[in-house]
Amino acid sequence: MAGTYHNQHRHVLQLVLSCRKITAQVTNTATSSIIAMASSSEQEFAAHYRAQLNRFPRSHRFWDAKVASRVGEKLGFRLREIGVTTVQIDPREEQSRPRHYRIMLSPLFHSIKHAGVHVSGVDQF
Numbered sequence: 001m002a003g004t005y006h007n008q009h010r011h012v013l014q015l016v017l018s019c020r021k022i023t024a025q026v027t028n029t030a031t032s033s034i035i036a037m038a039s040s041s042e043q044e045f046a047a048h049y050r051a052q053l054n055r056f057p058r059s060h061r062f063w064d065a066k067v068a069s070r071v072g073e074k075l076g077f078r079l080r081e082i083g084v085t086t087v088q089i090d091p092r093e094e095q096s097r098p099r100h101y102r103i104m105l106s107p108l109f110h111s112i113k114h115a116g117v118h119v120s121g122v123d124q125f
C-alpha cells in the first residue's frame with residue numbers, strides 16, 4: 001500500500017462530464033487535494049475513442065455506460081489501494097445533471113461499490 005487514509009477525513013467524489021470524456025476524481029476535503037482519479041482519456045480507452053471518431057453516422061457522445069463502468073472500476077481499485085473505503089457525492093449536483101448522463105453514471109457508481117468502496121449519497125437519487 002502506498003499510504004493509508006483514515007475514514008475521519010471526508011472524501012468527495014466529483015465527476016467532470018463532457019460529450020468526449022468522463023473524469024472521476026476523489027478529493028480529501030481536509031487538504032483540498034486529489035487523492036485518486038480515473039478518466040476515459042487514459043491510454044486504455046484510446047482504441048474505443050478512435051473507433052467512435054470514425055463511426056458513421058457520427059455521434060457527439062464518445063463514452064457510454066460501459067466506459068463509465070470501467071472508469072468506476074479503475075477508480076474503485078485505486079481508492080482501495082490507498083485505503084479509502086467510503087466516498088461521498090453531492091446528490092443535488094447529480095440530480096441537476098441531464099437525465100441521459102444520470103442513466104449512464106449508474107454503472108460508474110455500481111462499479112465503485114463492487115470494488116469495495118461505499119458511495120454515500122447515491123441512494124438519494
